[in-house]
Amino acid sequence: MKNIVVLDAATMRGDLLRPTFSHCWTSYELTRTEEEAVARTKDAHILITNKVKISADVIAAAGQLELIAVAATGVDIVDLDACRARRVMVCNVRNYATRSVAEHVLALIFSLARGVTEHHCRTMAGEWVASNVFSPNMGAIFSVKNMQLGIVGAGTLGRATAELAESVGMRIVYAYRNSNANQREKKDGLQRLLLPELLAESDVVSLHCPLTPQTHGLIGAKELALMKPTALLINTARGALVESQALVDALNSGQLGGAGIDVLSQEPPSNEPLLSCHHPRLLITPHVGWASTEALRTFHQQLAENLECFHAGKPQHVVT
Template sequence: MSLPTVVFLDRATIPRHIHLPALTFSHRWQEFDTTAPEQVVERLQDAEIVITNKVVLSAEILAQLPNLRLVAVSATGVNNVDVDYCRIHNIAVCNVQGYATRSVPEHVVAMMFALRRNLMGYHHDIAAGEWQRNKQFCFFTHSIGDIAGSTLGLIGGGALGQATAALARALGMQVLFAEHKGQAECRAGYTPFEQVLREADVLSLHCPLTEQTRNLIAQPELTCMKPTAILINTGRGGLVDETALVDALKQRTIAGAGVDVFTQEPADINNPLIANMDLPNLLLTPHVAWGSDSAIQQLANILIDNIEAYAAGKQQNRIV
């Protein structure tokens, strides 16, 4: 009996300094740093198990892979996999959950402090010689706000939202969880969506991207927010209308924004946020909120453990 073949299509999504545990069962291992769409079918012809982070496995591609039995997604989101096709054709799908409950909240808090205290603005002013022109021991070209005593609005009450709430409360913030947009009645512990928009000093997004949440925050929602408010998105790029956000920042409809995720990744120079990244109230990072060393190591451990569980006939972190 031939050994099962395991293929990792985008190994470069896990940094080389992170230890990827070895599978304990007998198998053939193949890995590729990156895989272009036209290479997927060829590389998976003999595969029983595929590991993917962002490589798309559509129904058209999956239909050409008769040996495939498990799709192990090395991330939480599975929108790159046609889950319905897998369900119909008895292909198991598992993902990695709960690995970034320290990393993402800390990134949110870091962005929150940087924007509220205008750290980038002061850094750039020093570089431009503003300190020397002022001839004082300090200077105040940007307002500096406190985090303690302010209100954090959270859209998304899952593990990441809850972990962010815990950090915020430790900093002395009041926390409001937003009910689903358009929902007439609120669940216990939730506040009407529009009320959260109006009251939040910082609004942080932690919900999945679906057809219902696409452009969840657009011009009408940004207009509802305080002019002193900050928007932080470490969820998914499509949650925010990027053009509307840039307009709101330029017009000072809101005070600032921290963005870690984009509608298309990598974002090119035509992306409205990239094209306006010199705005003093806009902080961009390249989808790295999840990526502390400890979080990625946890991801790698869970990923391999998911595959081990499948090989042992167990269900773990299964989507299908």
């Protein structure tokens, strides 16, 4: 019988689907420390984790461990070298939230461009009631048609966002990965610009790149200064791609038209400058771009399938 341990069920929105093969299931709502992770996984054959880091020490202490099923696409929480050394397989879930994230990006763009939240707040504050005309001017409204959307990150999520944006008339450009644009990127058929050019020319910039040492703080004061004063910045990727205080300063100074943020450097946030910013066209959502009802259904099904396939000797979505 396989011992299956879930380390952070509270992050996975709903009851996980249990596999059909014989097993013992132990589920923890949250695991907050490495010491807890070591104690809880020492007898596990299969480990399910979303955000709990699985270090070499955790892996070393879990003498029976065969599989780490990451309940996310990114696997940076797992020490993959330690897994290879111990021959512990790692799998993940993939492409379950592609449409959900793309729709969230478009929702943020539309809401910011049309001032939906700003108009709502000013209406609820009594400005419409106090107006002497039927349609008071409570903030600019822009059409997204013919806006240029600059996408940083041409992977699955970036391209899905581009497809949806094109359907409403936006023009798409992508950023080169670095200033030394390589030949493969030149031949991939996508219209690309170097990042400084993309920032300067785009009406909306949407981030879809992974967080790496090279992309940490990718958008700071220098980059924001390149953008149009009417431009919008959208981040549904990773919070640390953007320097929060620089973004607050750009918004408050009128250097930037607005921002839609679904991710922060620390989640849940603590001492986050953006949460103290009251710019009328700053929208912050609590990392929910991935979590449509349809995406969650696919997420749960795929995670369960990963366990079933591994047990059947036909593993899928293998990372290492």
